[in-house]
Amino acid sequence: MNKLNFNIWEEFNSSQIRLLLLSLLLLISCEVKDLERRRNEVINIEIDLDSFKEGKLSDLYDSIYYVLLKPDSINFLADPYKVKFYKNLIYIRDAFHNSIFAYDQKGNFQYRINSTGKGPNEFFTMDDFSINRDTIWIKDGVLKKEVAFSLTGQFLLEKANVFKRAMFYKGNNFNLYYLNNDPEFDFRILRKTAHEVNPYILRPEYLINNIFSDPVGFQSNKDMEVYFNLPNDYSVLKFDSLGFLDTQYVFDFGIKNFKFEDRFKLGEGIDHFDYSEENGLVESITSFLVLDKNYIIYIRRNDQNKEYILFNQEFSQSYKGKNLVNDLDFTPLNEMPWSSTGKEVVYLMNTSKFMSMSNLNEIKNKPGLKSNLNHFLNENSSNLTEENFILAFAKVKSKFNN
Amino acid sequence: MRKIAFIVLAFALVTSSQVFGQASLPGDEGGPRESPEQRRCPDGKIKTVCEPHDYLGCGDIKGCA
Numbered sequence: 001m002n003k004l005n006f007n008i009w010e011e012f013n014s015s016q017i018r019l020l021l022l023s024l025l026l027l028i029s030c031e032v033k034d035l036e037r038r039r040n041e042v043i044n045i046e047i048d049l050d051s052f053k054e055g056k057l058s059d060l061y062d063s064i065y066y067v068l069l070k071p072d073s074i075n076f077l078a079d080p081y082k083v084k085f086y087k088n089l090i091y092i093r094d095a096f097h098n099s100i101f102a103y104d105q106k107g108n109f110q111y112r113i114n115s116t117g118k119g120p121n122e123f124f125t126m127d128d129f130s131i132n133r134d135t136i137w138i139k140d141g142v143l144k145k146e147v148a149f150s151l152t153g154q155f156l157l158e159k160a161n162v163f164k165r166a167m168f169y170k171g172n173n174f175n176l177y178y179l180n181n182d183p184e185f186d187f188r189i190l191r192k193t194a195h196e197v198n199p200y201i202l203r204p205e206y207l208i209n210n211i212f213s214d215p216v217g218f219q220s221n222k223d224m225e226v227y228f229n230l231p232n233d234y235s236v237l238k239f240d241s242l243g244f245l246d247t248q249y250v251f252d253f254g255i256k257n258f259k260f261e262d263r264f265k266l267g268e269g270i271d272h273f274d275y276s277e278e279n280g281l282v283e284s285i286t287s288f289l290v291l292d293k294n295y296i297i298y299i300r301r302n303d304q305n306k307e308y309i310l311f312n313q314e315f316s317q318s319y320k321g322k323n324l325v326n327d328l329d330f331t332p333l334n335e336m337p338w339s340s341t342g343k344e345v346v347y348l349m350n351t352s353k354f355m356s357m358s359n360l361n362e363i364k365n366k367p368g369l370k371s372n373l374n375h376f377l378n379e380n381s382s383n384l385t386e387e388n389f390i391l392a393f394a395k396v397k398s399k400f401n402n
Numbered sequence: 403m404r405k406i407a408f409i410v411l412a413f414a415l416v417t418s419s420q421v422f423g424q425a426s427l428p429g430d431e432g433g434p435r436e437s438p439e440q441r442r443c444p445d446g447k448i449k450t451v452c453e454p455h456d457y458l459g460c461g462d463i464k465g466c467a
Contacts, residue, residue, distance in 0.1 A: 213440070338444065
């Protein structure tokens with residue numbers, strides 16, 4: 001029984017105690033350092049939209065390359081939404097069909113992952129999809145599960161997933177969720193692993209049940225850091241490669257900010273639109289894309305102004321311009337930047353809008369076009385007259401990649 | 403042996419702060435949300451749709467311009 005009288009001062013000599021205390025101090029300091037690294041730093045970036053000058057697409061891009069997403073006899077896109085590029089294939093979530101369509105780089109249809117039903121190994125709806133380590137993960141908020149497929153479209157496995165409709169990112173051993181302001185949660189973003197849950201960004205009351213599906217969603221860079229353009233906000237969130245929130249970049253447009261309380265008081269009707277239009281206010285960051293060495297922001301305001309801002313990796317502005325005229329091939333490429341390959345900004349448009357360009361016949365014969373427009377029109381003449389979709393790849397100027 | 407036990411106990415005390423800081427998930431209650439969903443159109447405008455189409459059967463309520 002004597003042995004139970006445990007006195008550490010008797011058990012350890014003074015040098016051992018010093019060593020032990022030193023080890024504990026080191027352990028504590030490591031943890032503090034680790035917490036500091038995950039400090040949820042907020043960085044404010046001021047943007048004066050009044051200082052933006054009219055610009056040209058050639059300010060940003062070297063050239064444009066068009067690809068028609070060609071249908072086969074039974075597989076045609078109806079409502080293409082999220083577009084991702086992974087290992088030489090183009091993956092597109094079709095929001096109408098609840099399917100993923102895969103195309104090669106020339107736009108030839110490869111295969112389709114279909115919503116087939118509510119049974120085992122099936123999915124019924126698709127909130128979002130994410131590709132990680134050669135596996136395509138589809139999240140189904142109705143059946144509360146996630147279903148995995150190979151890069152050739154073969155079923156691999158399924159798992160339960162408790163979350164309702166959410167945008168999601170599948171990382172290595174963690175998931176990130178944008179919870180669509182679900183009232184069951186006090187936070188807008190969750191990081192979840194098998195063992196822990198980390199909530200981020202408190203949900204304001206006025207956003208409860210506001211559901212927003214962004215065509216870009218979560219994006220990662222080559223270092224596997226993850227970025228997310230927060231809906232109904234002016235923030236871009238950066239997560240480290242383990243999925244912990246690292247930095248919240250908050251963009252401040254000064255007098256062009258649309259106060260969040262005001263916009264929800266005005267509702268979604270004509271009053272909201274008129275107020276925003278009359279004052280040239282910024283509703284949100286329309287598009288934020290991660291490039292290999294840059295970030296690009298596109299803002300579409302209700303007063304018809306459209307601004308582009310290119311940031312370098314330190315989030316310093318390397319280009320800003322508004323209402324860019326397409327001087328590369330003169331097509332009215334005025335859609336929103338929809339996706340990114342890292343080196344190119346990708347736009348999505350339908351063929352009817354493209355072919356309705358009044359000046360198409362005039363511009364296709366112009367010399368010195370910096371695009372494949374002529375070849376594209378000749379090669380796809382039959383498919384362009386039907387309702388199909390086009391991706392336009394705009395190559396970011398090499399001077400921005402140094 | 404007791405030295406090892408002491409070191410393990412000290413390590414557990416130091417690392418337990420992470421565990422105490424964790425949030426828990428609410429219970430799995432309720433079905434799919436039946437609110438309209440906002441989406442971007444290719445031109446950057448926002449359209450509002452009822453989703454999922456097949457589940458609610460209401461289709462688009464405000465389409466892209």
